[in-house]
Amino acid sequence: MSDDEGSAASFEASRLGRKDHWDGVYDREINNFAETGDIGEIWFGEDSANKMVEWVCRNIDDADARILDVGCGNGHLLLGLAEEGYTNLTGTDYSAQAVELATRIAKQRGQEITYRVQDFLNPADVSLVAGERKFDVVLDKGTYDAICLKPKEGDEEGAQIDTGARDVYAASVFHSLSTDGVFLITSCNWTEDELVARFAPHLKLVGRVKHRSFQFGGVVGQTVTTAAFKKS
Template identity: 50%
Template sequence: MEGGEFKASQLGTKQYWDSMYVRENVNFEEIGDIGEVWFGEDSVEKMVDWVTDNIEPNTKSIIDLGCGNGHLLLALAENGFQNLYGIDYSPSAVQLAKSVAKQRDMEYIQYQTVDFLNEDDWRQSAVYDIVLDKGTYDAICLDPAQEEAKQKGEEGPKERYVEKVRQMMGTEGSFLITSCNWTREELIRDFGKYFEYSSHVKYPTFSFGGQTGSKICTVAFTPK
């Protein structure tokens, strides 16, 4: 994959997310706050709207990669979906997601602690109809290991991510990703080896310096 890259950041490390979700578990236990909604409520609503517009509840399996506190899956559950799965490499995130789901009587949402980029034997036979990502690819691109791999001319977490997502899907599934670091064109480029662009979600735009764009983008892909 060619094109722009981002410098490594603590946002790309497991240590950062573990410590953050330890704090958010404490907050949830003390005041019932489930924690931050990354990219805001609007991004969640847009992704849920895309899913509800394209599939009927419980006819497809849906997995959220890097589910965090599970907010996206909770929103889908509120819209009648039950065949829901969430994975995250942070045990503290999964603990929080399970606690929130239990509080809301949504324990049918299945959460699991999985570092899917580095666990080759993880559910290799499992195939999901809809794969969701809200910010996880962004974080992976900030992993210091990505910069190290680039310097060595090797495949890094960013490339492994694209391959893993493709392995999770059948021939007729959909992959829906929301990013604040990459434009629609850049995501189409990065995922073009295994995926075809299908559609995108429209967000309010702004103009600055003669350029027009939006703060985030949500793009849908189908497997090649």
């Protein structure tokens, strides 16, 4: 059993891996945004999003680079990149409500960002959004974590994880990237070593982002991992 499989064995399926859960979340956040102007929760906190934006700014010089945010939610990550001058931004989510919310927020802030409904586990959807040119950068802040909690189809109790979804996700990342494309992922469930194992042999680790660390039993670790990969 690989480290990746061993870690996954300790997980249980969760509502965080279900589309109907996120549809409900973003229904509420659409109403909240309309009433108060609050854009809603920032997954993993604003600091993690800012670190991803900073990494892109340091490593991607072309302001017209084609950038995809998978599982964009309210679009906060792409708003940060738009404010830094990046102009070719696309956000996708399998929740139409998330796409609606992100679109409204971008319009209110005067930012031209493309948002589309996409099932990242559907190869046809992946191909349609990527197009022939594909993306120079693919971003993920928590989407892979949610997919790893996706219940297995047909499990009435909803307790079994659809482990095959992780393999489909990795293939979707690969097929969304251009030849020299970069994949930047932030996770709170997987260590850097586990992410490297998951995306090998098609992607290689090329960078990382430091987060607040902790020490326990003489071992130093991070509660959040951000790693950058490039096509091998």
